[in-house]
Amino acid sequence: MxxxxxxxxxxxxxxxxxxxxxxxxxxxxxxxxxxxxxxxxxxxxxxxxxxxxxxxxxxxxxxxxxxxxxxxxxxxxxxxxxxxxxxxxxxxxxxxxxxxxxxxxxxxxxxxxxxxxxxxxxxxxxxxxxxxxxxxxxxxxxxxxxxxxxxxxxxxxxxxxxxxxxxxxxxxxxxxxxxxxxxxxxxxxxxxxxxxxxxxxxxxxxxxxxxxxxxxxxxxxxxxxxxxxxxxxxxxxxxxxxxxxxxxxPCIFEHVYFSRPDSIVDGSSVYSVRKAIGAQLAIENPVDADLVIPVPDSGVPAAIGYAQESGIPFELGIIRSHYVGRTFIQPGDKVRHLGVKLKHNANRALITGKKIILVDDSIVRGTTSLKIVQMMREAGATEVHMRIASPPTRHSCFYGVDTPERAKLLAAQMNVAQMCEYIHADTLAFVSIDGLYRALGEAKRADIHPQYCDACFTGDYPTTLTDQDDLAPEDQFSMLAERVN
Structure with a gap:
């Protein structure tokens, strides 16, 4: 189901x-x-x-x-x-x-x-x-x-x-x-x-x-x-x-994804920060393409920033229906794939024959990126380049965020080249950790005293993790799952 x-x-x-x-x-x-x-x-x-x-x-x-x-x-x-x-x-x-x-x-x-x-x-x-x-x-x-x-x-x-x-x-x-x-x-x-x-x-x-x-x-x-x-x-x-x-x-991922774009977090406009991350992503990882397309809805502000910085047109190449609630259908790859299109569909007339840049906020397991790249190719895109508005997510969070165990985080198991091959993109690139800090108004990440909690990217946990340290590795994630709020 x-x-x-x-x-x-x-x-x-x-x-x-x-x-x-x-x-x-x-x-x-x-x-x-x-x-x-x-x-x-x-x-x-x-x-x-x-x-x-x-x-x-x-x-x-x-x-x-x-x-x-x-x-x-x-x-x-x-x-x-x-x-x-x-x-x-x-x-x-x-x-x-x-x-x-x-x-x-x-x-x-x-x-x-x-x-x-x-x-x-x-x-x-x-x-x-x-x-x-x-x-x-x-x-x-x-x-x-x-x-x-x-x-x-x-x-x-x-x-x-x-x-x-x-x-x-x-x-x-x-x-x-x-x-x-x-x-x-x-x-x-x-x-x-x-x-x-x-x-x-x-x-x-x-x-x-x-x-x-x-x-x-x-x-x-x-x-x-x-x-x-x-x-x-x-x-x-x-x-x-x-x-x-x-x-x-403070948690850096509030700026990347968690908070609504119309919120102010620690004095900064979330929407403006996400646009700035997209612009930084374009500076660090340019590519020749025809269109910049956001992965809706969380990728939209970063995609706008990428498009403005690169001069490549921003277009809605994936259309999301906001009128579909939960869909209850029987398992099966074919039917499940059709269920995907109830909520997201490629704007085929726009994409066919184009080299496109897809902008998303993060890659966790990689299943989303794989589906999106496949959807774009089926719609006729000649090249699909993936750009991610955060560094690779390599570590689990123990501070109130639902994170898969580390073995299920794609970036913890593969390098960027391997991840690119896995999702079948022509190229894949992430914003750097210093670039993310620059988008937040910092010169770069401070190695000794970082300005944010970025443990999901760096593994630098700002507090002791007593319960995790007391458990055997195979028990740690199951314990975490039982303690979520």
Whole structure:
């Protein structure tokens, strides 16, 4: 059964998006709208928790935000002026309602709800210690570890308990938490996962991307800074710095693929950065051709940048239908190939007899590129040149991104020439790591203190990976899959 389009399957996927608002009359409705804007960050499940000043209310469901949170009765069942929400995507880990966030627990200090974007790289070790001390886990999500660390902390105030919990975890996290004392939002010390703050009238909003602020009509204030903890209580904002200062390492792939192009990430327009990457790609890897064609939709801005820099015309050589949802058809190569054309089809009249440059954001397993090159040749292209707006993806991510095990990453098994032969392209080239940094406004990648987390390209992980280091190699990826948010 073909449940998703093969072109979409061969992508790295951000595993969740979060949105929270404090001080709004229709808080849960605002959260639902914000989650709509973040749907691209997680399409498996969604949840919203609200607080009415006395009680917490939660609705969680499998599937998209639309259909689950566009009913008046559900929104009415989530009263209160404070609410937070979460959209989830997981890999081969357990798909179950108990893992859908926000997660909620009744602590000695009162209710505690948490929505988490990221991955805790020492969650398994922490969980083993907590279970030995009597903690009973209700999910397989690493996020629940945070709740138990708060619950078992010996510090007196809830804020101190929360800070104590944060100081015990490793990895990447952006968190929005709701408590009777106020809303908490924080970002890990390296700022690996994004989080922004906005204002709508008197309400304060936190979201994974600025596009979610745009949807609800909120004003963008700033990014939550790496290592910053913000407490919102009765309209007042308190900024706390519980960690020592370190050089930030935000995820570079937010600029390449994860974020929507109409978002602002760490002060930079995602759309403008992607165009700049495409221009850098053209400078580094020119080729004589008739047309520049994006692989829709993620390759479009980079293809525009490539075309503008090279002077080669930009054209839509692959047409994507946005009106086809999931297609349920029986297996079989022939029928499956026909199913591909329901969503993407070659613009044959444009392509026939032309030398073309295909621009895509990344190559993961290589299955997408193989299909696209084949489609272009069947449409009559005389030459097919592939240009990729990121360096080769050679390493798995352990910070909240769905990445195949390293053995399934094409660039980890082949050099560029071998990859080119595998996808049947005439030529294949990637933007360099220094070129990617230049597109982001840096002179080049700093070898000693890189400005971004680029571990998927370089293998330079910015944090310790306790759980991975404790496992045998054959067990590492399966463990990672069970801990996704």
């Amino acid at each position: 073909l449940t998703t389009h093969p072109f979409d399957d061969d992508k790295l996927r951000e595993e969740c998006g979060i949105f929270g608002i404090s001080g709004a009359e229709t808080a849960s409705a605002m959260v639902a709208l914000g989650l709509h804007a973040l749907q691209h960050r997680g399409q498996e499940a969604a949840g919203i928790t609200s607080f009415d000043g006395r009680d917490f209310h939660t609705h969680r469901a499998m599937g998209h935000v639309a259909g689950n949170f566009d009913r008046d009765d559900i929104i009415r069942g989530l009263p209160g002026s404070t609410a937070c929400g979460h959209v989830r995507y997981s890999t081969t880990g357990e798909t179950a309602l108990r893992n859908v966030q926000p997660l909620y627990a009744d602590l000695a200090s009162g209710g505690f709800a948490v929505a988490h974007n990221g991955n805790i790289s020492n969650a398994m070790k922490l969980k083993r210690n907590l279970v030995r001390r009597g903690s009973i886990f209700q999910s397989t999500s690493d996020t629940e570890t945070i709740i138990h660390l708060v619950a078992t902390s010996t510090y007196r105030t809830l804020l101190d308990k929360f800070i104590d919990a944060l100081k015990q975890i490793e990895g990447a996290y952006s968190l929005i938490c709701m408590t009777p004392e106020g809303m908490l939002a924080c970002r890990d010390p390296l700022g690996i996962r994004p989080l922004v703050m906005g204002r709508l009238d008197k309400a304060i909003i936190f979201a994974s991307e600025t596009v979610a602020l745009d949807v609800v009509g909120a004003e963008y204030i700033r990014s939550v800074e790496p290592g910053e903890l913000i407490l919102v209580r009765e309209g007042e904002i308190q900024s706390i710095r519980p960690f020592g200062a370190v050089a930030p390492r």
